Amino acid sequence: MTLIKSISGIRGTIGGKAGDGLSPLDTVKFVSAYGQWVKDRSSEKKVKVVVGRDARISGEMVSQIVIGTLMGMGIDVLNIGLATTPTTEIAVPAENAHGGIILTASHNPKQWNALKLLNEKGEFLSAHEGAKILEIAEKEDFNYAEVDALGNVSERNDYLDIHIKQIIALPLVDVDAIKSANLKIVVDGVNSVGGIAIPSLLKALGVKEVVELYCEPNGVFPHNPEPLAEHLTEISKLVKESNAHLGFVVDPDVDRLAIINEDGTMFGEEYTLVAVSDYILKNKKGNTVSNLSSSRALKDVTLNYGGKYFSSAVGEVNVVEMMKSNKAVIGGEGNGGVIYPDLHYGRDALVGIALFLTHLAKTGKPCSDLRSQYPEYVIAKKKMKLTPDLDVDGILNRIKIKFKNEEINDIDGVKIDFENGWVHLRKSNTEPIIRIYAESKDENSANELADRIINEIKSLL
Numbered sequence: 001m002t003l004i005k006s007i008s009g010i011r012g013t014i015g016g017k018a019g020d021g022l023s024p025l026d027t028v029k030f031v032s033a034y035g036q037w038v039k040d041r042s043s044e045k046k047v048k049v050v051v052g053r054d055a056r057i058s059g060e061m062v063s064q065i066v067i068g069t070l071m072g073m074g075i076d077v078l079n080i081g082l083a084t085t086p087t088t089e090i091a092v093p094a095e096n097a098h099g100g101i102i103l104t105a106s107h108n109p110k111q112w113n114a115l116k117l118l119n120e121k122g123e124f125l126s127a128h129e130g131a132k133i134l135e136i137a138e139k140e141d142f143n144y145a146e147v148d149a150l151g152n153v154s155e156r157n158d159y160l161d162i163h164i165k166q167i168i169a170l171p172l173v174d175v176d177a178i179k180s181a182n183l184k185i186v187v188d189g190v191n192s193v194g195g196i197a198i199p200s201l202l203k204a205l206g207v208k209e210v211v212e213l214y215c216e217p218n219g220v221f222p223h224n225p226e227p228l229a230e231h232l233t234e235i236s237k238l239v240k241e242s243n244a245h246l247g248f249v250v251d252p253d254v255d256r257l258a259i260i261n262e263d264g265t266m267f268g269e270e271y272t273l274v275a276v277s278d279y280i281l282k283n284k285k286g287n288t289v290s291n292l293s294s295s296r297a298l299k300d301v302t303l304n305y306g307g308k309y310f311s312s313a314v315g316e317v318n319v320v321e322m323m324k325s326n327k328a329v330i331g332g333e334g335n336g337g338v339i340y341p342d343l344h345y346g347r348d349a350l351v352g353i354a355l356f357l358t359h360l361a362k363t364g365k366p367c368s369d370l371r372s373q374y375p376e377y378v379i380a381k382k383k384m385k386l387t388p389d390l391d392v393d394g395i396l397n398r399i400k401i402k403f404k405n406e407e408i409n410d411i412d413g414v415k416i417d418f419e420n421g422w423v424h425l426r427k428s429n430t431e432p433i434i435r436i437y438a439e440s441k442d443e444n445s446a447n448e449l450a451d452r453i454i455n456e457i458k459s460l461l
Contacts, residue, residue: 007238027062028065099117167354289319
């Protein structure tokens with residue numbers, strides 16, 4: 001059993017003893033802490049929180065505990081039921097709510113669930129805010145409401161429709177162009193809320209034919225739910241066999257987007273953001289942001305349009321903060337996460353799909369041809385196990401000194417930019433390891449670059 005408490009939320013496995021996983025008792029404690037935090041920062045007598053969830057098996061159970069706890073804190077709850085993460089993020093400000101909780105463990109397997117916490121803007125909490133909630137939970141410093149002051153619960157099931165309408169209304173989403181392309185698209189919804197949301201969006205965008213694969217929202221994931229190439233063999237085969245123009249795959253809460261080319265090959269999770277950014281920058285001059293572990297291809301595309309590229313620490317909240325401070329017109333993460341501020345500041349596979357399809361339709365090219373026009377990079381992802389007594393910060397500092405003549409970024413671990421690639425080293429927050437990501441022009445070069453740094457670390461040890 002596992003329970004991980006972090007500034008971005010609380011996630012854990014279902015079952016076992018309290019404190020060992022995301023048990024009902026743990027859920028009550030952390031939701032109470034969040035509820036207290038929401039009430040403390042509001043001057044209003046009554047506050048409201050939006051609750052949405054993905055389709056995983058434990059979702060209904062966790063939802064009832066969360067809603068009951070918030071009501072016990074004297075907080076009104078709007079339950080939007082099965083909803084994507086970005087849909088819940090949109091609902092919070094639309095309802096003038098004081099916060100939101102998304103019940104999803106994202107790409108984690110079915111035994112996991114999590115409490116993802118939002119502020120009144122429908123955005124993830126800052127490090128300081130998250131730390132404050134963990135402090136309240138640790139001290140159990142919360143007060144429940146008297147019987148006459150209990151919260152009320154209401155329900156709405158139309159926020160997906162609202163979300164889709166907002167996407168279609170965006171000036172850079174061209175429904176006529178998509179409709180004219182007569183597209184046939186395969187969708188893998190991994191038996192979660194994407195199975196509802198993506199087909200509904202595609203129909204609203206005028207896609208001619210949608211082939212559904214694993215689109216029943218029953219929470220029984222048919223494969224590892226992280227949308228990586230090794231987990232997507234079935235949709236890759238189906239796209240090719242059905243003569244579809246492309247395929248879309250999302251994770252269980254629909255904030256990451258993977259694309260399959262018409263020939264069954266992967267478009268590449270790093271290139272989801274690159275392609276969407278290419279389209280945005282072609283029509284709207286501005287800056288871009290991705291995290292330190294994302295592909296250099298976004299920087300290349302941005303500079304080509306005369307914009308400035310900025311890299312943030314890993315984590316959506318860090319990307320959003322840098323996007324705001326640098327007035328970025330598009331940003332996100334290299335795991336298929338697209339953040340389009342004209343809609344909202346959150347990773348959103350739905351708006352990513354609408355913008356990508358507009359781009360594809362306007363080029364008139366097959367999906368694989370569109371992919372081939374972007375700079376070719378390959379990322380190698382490795383890790384090193386650590387012993388408890390190891391001074392990781394000291395090792396990273398010595399690596400920084402060793403490569404002081406290269407371009408160094410140390411806002412999140414250490415990233416070294418070489419002429420033909422980069423290496424990013426950072427401590428894992430959840431495992432006793434150092435993650436080593438390296439990018440270069442081909443797989444061999446990327447692996448050689450990663451191995452070179454690993455050997456440097458071993459020599460220091």
